[in-house]
Amino acid sequence: MLLCKTVSEMHDACRSLRNAEHTLGLVPTMGALHAGHLSLATAARAQNDAVAASIFVNPMQFGPHEDYEAYPRDFDEDYHKLESAGVHVLFAPSAEDMFPPGNTTYVDTGDLGSRLDGASRPGHFRGVATIVARLFHIVRPDRAYFGQKDAAQVAVLRRMVRDLNFPVQLVVCPIVREHDGLALSSRNRYLTSVERRRALILSQALAAVGQLVEQRETRAEVLQAAMRQTFAADREVRVDYAAVVDPETLLPVEDIFGGALIAVATWIGSTRLIDNLLITPRS
Numbered sequence: 293m294l295l296c297k298t299v300s301e302m303h304d305a306c307r308s309l310r311n312a313e314h315t316l317g318l319v320p321t322m323g324a325l326h327a328g329h330l331s332l333a334t335a336a337r338a339q340n341d342a343v344a345a346s347i348f349v350n351p352m353q354f355g356p357h358e359d360y361e362a363y364p365r366d367f368d369e370d371y372h373k374l375e376s377a378g379v380h381v382l383f384a385p386s387a388e389d390m391f392p393p394g395n396t397t398y399v400d401t402g403d404l405g406s407r408l409d410g411a412s413r414p415g416h417f418r419g420v421a422t423i424v425a426r427l428f429h430i431v432r433p434d435r436a437y438f439g440q441k442d443a444a445q446v447a448v449l450r451r452m453v454r455d456l457n458f459p460v461q462l463v464v465c466p467i468v469r470e471h472d473g474l475a476l477s478s479r480n481r482y483l484t485s486v487e488r489r490r491a492l493i494l495s496q497a498l499a500a501v502g503q504l505v506e507q508r509e510t511r512a513e514v515l516q517a518a519m520r521q522t523f524a525a526d527r528e529v530r531v532d533y534a535a536v537v538d539p540e541t542l543l544p545v546e547d548i549f550g551g552a553l554i555a556v557a558t559w560i561g562s563t564r565l566i567d568n569l570l571i572t573p574r575s
């Protein structure tokens with residue numbers, strides 16, 4: 293696996309990969325890799341001749357009181373994981389190289405970027421969209437791989453690709469979970485063992501909704517009540533949102549007949565966790 297630490301090295305490496313091979317897949321990450329990230333690399337490997345991955349803890353997507361400094365970084369381990377997953381080129385730039393002094397150009401994600409996580413993390417999706425747009429320009433992938441785990445991010449990036457005519461196909465991969473249902477996240481390592489048990493409340497809330505949907509319930513207010521009831525079992529849990537929304541606009545829906553995104557975000561102790569369930573339209 294080739295390691296590129298600067299934008300120009302990565303630019304050149306991807307240009308020769310595209311010339312020598314036929315298709316190039318990109319897997320953007322912030323490192324601290326787990327099986328969820330590696331599932332994206334595996335999908336990219338299966339669908340493309342060559343795969344590029346990036347590791348960049350993007351300062352622009354963290355708020356002033358968030359965990360940018362504390363965010364887990366484990367470069368050597370990540371390097372070996374990506375190499376074993378068959379990634380051809382790894383891009384691990386410095387923040388100075390990605391955002392040289394005097395940088396003034398950003399991707400504005402509009403109202404969409406201020407919904408769900410964008411509501412409690414102002415500027416987050418602007419930071420995400422800006423870095424992903426840059427990666428797309430540097431790598432020029434045919435396909436880019438993202439996790440359904442970050443459902444609002446998927447909506448924002450799909451819209452960006454459409455609005456700015458990026459010639460890339462977004463591939464969204466299913467959420468990878470622990471055996472007990474907890475969605476894998478780099479932030480799970482912040483949890484104490486007690487918090488780790490309490491964190492199951494997110495997947496439990498979604499499972500309660502899943503059961504109702506199986507029983508053919510379609511009213512959003514009923515699904516929301518089921519989530520509220522689950523969260524009420526833990527008085528310490530702080531719910532950021534428990535929403536029933538349109539997966540593309542992230543606006544609330546009253547009925548899930550046409551499909552819906554059931555999305556939850558909570559703080560377990562000082563760790564903010566998210567999870568979701570995508571409901572396909574009723575036929």
Ligand code: AMP
Nearest residue numbers: 321322323328438439441442467468476
């Ligand atoms: P991050 O390093 O957190 O920015 O995540 C990089 C990519 O991995 C994003 O597209 C995430 O949605 C995806 N991802 C993170 N956790 C999971 C998971 N549990 N299952 C599938 N994809 C995931």
